[in-house]
Amino acid sequence: MTGAKKLLLASLALGFIGGYVDTVGFVALFGLFTAHVTGNFVLIGAELSRASANSVLLKLLVFPTFIAAVALARLVALRCERTKTVASRPLLVMQTVLLLVALVCSVPAGAALAPDAPWAMATGLFMTAAMGVQNAAGRLAWPALTPTTVMTGNVTQVVIDSVDLLRGAAGPEVRDRLKRFIWPVVAFAIGALSGAFAYAGWKFWSLLLPLVMLVGLVVMDVRSDHKA
Template sequence: MEVQKNIGYVTLLLTMIAGYCDTVTFVAADSIFSAHVTGNFIVFAYQIIKGSDIHAWIKLLTFPVFIVAVITGGRIALKATNRYTLLFWEGILLLVSGIASYVFGYMEIFTEWAMYTVALTTVFGMGLQNAFGKLYSKETHGPTTMMTGNVTQAALDLGNLLKNGCKDPEVVISFKKQLVTIIGFLIGCFLGAIAGKLFGLGTLIVPGIAMIICYLYHRNN
């Protein structure tokens, strides 16, 4: 039961951080999705058609950056003795990104390119989290950066519950797991929207610290 609770806490934390980072970069970094990188294709196409942004092509950079991050995550995992090492490096990247944002702002050199660099670094961090989810799938209730699959499973479970009630305990458990991921991501998005609007990219410090704490907690496990 303790292990199950621990998985629930880790899932909630990772989904909140993914939703938070995704929304912070979207709000404070020229509508760039850091977790749902394929969403950037839509934003890119929209901006090209509208002719509203000469830097729209930067949205496409999120895809190769994300791929390199996942590959890097796989390499790190091969050498790491602790499966949470990927989350540690994600935390470091987010922490450095947040600090850099504040430093650049304080020095009044926070240009568009500095903003894009911070955003793409965040994309790299989300790539590491994605790699963690794939390599250590039993550590969470499901994908923590992309909710489409979780929502689909929750809808299937809900359909079964409406039809058969709570007779099948596995369906009930599965539905509860999906709710953890979906609600966690939603809470993260809401907090990220507020933080991104009020404080900008510097608020990436918060999820960075949270990731490092998560790693330290699981360091000896």
């Protein structure tokens, strides 16, 4: 498989994982965004405005957790630079381990979840840390990779390029960019739908699917020098 094809496959897989994990967290953990963490600002405001507000501690803790995960990913990437090794595989392994720990924490959490229950909070925070690493890896390990966790910018670019394509003003660069941006959006949407149905059927065991996909990406070893 060529480098470009590997990068496209990684973009699709990570886009799917981004939508899938974000939806599992939202459905299971009282509206928690684990990938699109800034969305929690809206939810915090909505909760605090209600007379019978639920605990917002978990949503508040995701911000330092996300920051810590990104900072740790940066340190790992810097160490890889010093040792002249590729950062993509270590970062994927880190994300896999964090998501696996989230799954382990979900077992004692059980079905009786509450917004401030310790094991439920641990599950959400480790899911957030895993997605923080994915956010960081897109910048640190694969500079040519389209963003795979927050789709607003991707959708905006797809619409702009589609308009240019329809009016006959799209050159090769625009066409190439449209191909790169549209597939992660599609994969994210499919992942979000799949995550909702998977959690309904298998609860947190649904996280096994993205874990298997991450292991597959680790084995495939998409290198940062592969260009789209």
